[in-house]
Amino acid sequence: MARLDVKPTRMELNNLKDRLKIASRGHKLLKDKRDELMRQFIELIRQNNQLRQKVEGNLVEGMQDFVLAKSLESDAMVQELFAVPSKEVALQIRLDSIMSVAVPKLFADVKEAANASEVPYSYVGSNSEMDQAIGSITASLDDLLKLAEIEKTCQLMADEIEKTRRRVNGLEYQIIPQLEETIYYIEMKLEEAERANLIRMMKVKNM
Secondary structure (H helix, E strand, O other), X not given: OOOOOOOOOHHHHHHHHHHHHHHHHHHHHXXXXXXXXXHHHHHHHHHHHHHHHHHHHHHHHHHHHHHHHHHOOOHHHXXXXXXXXXXXXXXXXXXXXXXXXXXXXXXXXXXXXXXXXOOOOOOOOOOHHHHHHHHHHHHOHHHHHHHHHHHHHHHHHHHHHHHHHHHHHHHHHHHHHHHHHHHHHHHHHHHHHHHHHHHHHHHHHHO
């Protein structure tokens, strides 16, 4: 490890010792941050897997019901049933902080359209399978938002973990060893200068 190019003086020695103290404390804090990020990241991955399985199961079931309901009606009738939406959905995003990482929180603001009924189609022109399909897909909205929120959080936390890991490695394997080697070099130089000065004084005294 190449040492820093500084003059071997006591002032530089004190400055380097202060830098080493700050670097060591920063290294410990970053390691603690990395470990906590990893712990929360693993927990989020576990939640993500469980929620994804649930959402995919609900959507597959809903789509199967919808395909069955659609097969019992003509294409023109199905298009007419959903020609006019009965609800308006607005997505709201709020930012929270997890270990200084800004992560999104998603909320769906669902509003009934004007003069809309509970279902977006006529009971007379549809069938029970259609009701079941629409209900199943609608019930998955909150889980879909939560899944999107968790997956985006995992992505942001993974980026932050990688940044923190690089900083920890930079301090541990480059900056701190470089400072320690430079401090050792300056201390050796100062001790050598003190010995030379002591020998010079002894010679002067003998003369």
